[in-house]
Amino acid sequence: MIKKQDFGKLTKQLGLRDEFFSELLFNNFDDDKNGYIDFSELCTVMNIIMKGSTDDKLEFIFKVYDLDGNGFLEKEELYQIVESIYKIASNSKFFDTKEEMLNYVDQCFEEADQDNDGKLSFDEFKTRAKNDPKFLTSLSPFQDN
Ligand SMILES: [Ca+2]
Ligand SMILES: [Ca+2]
Ligand SMILES: [Ca+2]
Numbered sequence: 120m121i122k123k124q125d126f127g128k129l130t131k132q133l134g135l136r137d138e139f140f141s142e143l144l145f146n147n148f149d150d151d152k153n154g155y156i157d158f159s160e161l162c163t164v165m166n167i168i169m170k171g172s173t174d175d176k177l178e179f180i181f182k183v184y185d186l187d188g189n190g191f192l193e194k195e196e197l198y199q200i201v202e203s204i205y206k207i208a209s210n211s212k213f214f215d216t217k218e219e220m221l222n223y224v225d226q227c228f229e230e231a232d233q234d235n236d237g238k239l240s241f242d243e244f245k246t247r248a249k250n251d252p253k254f255l256t257s258l259s260p261f262q263d264n
Contacts (some may be wrong), residue, residue, distance in 0.1 A: 121156040138205045177245050181253045181256075191238035197224050227254055 121129070123145050130141040148156045148164050166189050171175055186196045201224050207212075214220040231239055231247035231254075239247075248255045 120158075121161070123154065128155060135202050137206055140197075143186070147179070173249070174245065177248055177255075178241065181241050181244050192244060193238050194224070194228050197228060225253075228246055248258050 123142075126145045126148075127141045132142060135141060135144075135169070138242065145156070146152075148160055150160050150163065164179070167179050171179070172206065181192065184196060184200050185192055187193075198221065201220055205214070205220050214223065227247065228239070233241050233243050233246070
């Protein structure tokens, strides 16, 4: 069983230096919300990460980013996430300033929100992520290379 404290250390070693994200991930791993990640919970997530299809992975990311768990991504949630990512990725590959990054979120959001209801459903998120790899990379807390 993994406690939240140990999980924080683990994600740090994996290059995730932001507590906000560590907490987000922990809450998502901890399926039964008992404050510990047990072996089967860990396996479920590892399976998605190692063997999951793109859709499985997108669904996982979507759930992590849906901070209030209402089944939709709101712009405020994306702002929080992107801001947190910006803190981690001090030399971000894509953006020079935070404003630039937030503008990008605005722009992506408008484009992704196909029915213009001000929130992204999983389908809208998935469509956007598949058509624009930059969208997904810019939303990923892990900086590959
Ligand atoms: Ca648990
Ligand atoms: Ca939400
Ligand atoms: Ca929508």
